[in-house]
Amino acid sequence: MLDAVQSLLPSPVSVHHLGMYRDKSTLSAVEYYNSLPPQRTDDGAGRMDVAIIVDPIIATGSTVCAAIETLRDWGAPRIVCLAVLATEGGLRRAAEVWPEGVELWVGGVDPGTDDGGMIKPGLGDIGDRLFLTVGK
Structure with missing residues (x-):
């Protein structure tokens, strides 16, 4: 999705990664990688106007909420x-995490999730689909 989003932007932008996944037993977000640089505000260097979170699916919301909180902080x-x-x-x-600072742009909306936090009817495990690990 990153390449597709970058192709739509009017000029090149810095890309930083927040690596997060949802723990299957607790359905809570786990951060395993963060490449955000130190925020520089004294001379305006490193200033940015908007952060874009690119996430294929928002099921329970725990992962995107954690990403929003990290970026807000x-x-x-x-x-x-x-x-x-x-x-x-x-x-x-x-x-609800930060109503005045967040916009949500979504291609489609399904009613809810099953007990395991998977979107129903949904797409299946998006990680399995992206990384071709279905059934492994």
Whole structure:
């Protein structure tokens, strides 16, 4: 999704990664990687106007909420979250984290999740689909 988003932007932008996944037993977000640089504000260097979260799906909302909180604490003045598919509850939860600073752009919305936090009817495990690990 990153390449597709970059191709739509009017000029090149810095890309930083927040690596997060949802723990399958607790459904809580786990951060395993963060390449955000130190925020520089004294001379305006390193200033940015918007942070874009690119996440294929928003199911329970726990992962995107954790990403929003990390970026807000880092100093992002505005956050746009892009997702292919989301649930109504996941979107509600994400919108409540920081209502004045977050926009949610989503391709489609399904009603909810199963007991394991998977979107129903959904797309299956998006990580398995992206990395061709279905059934492994």
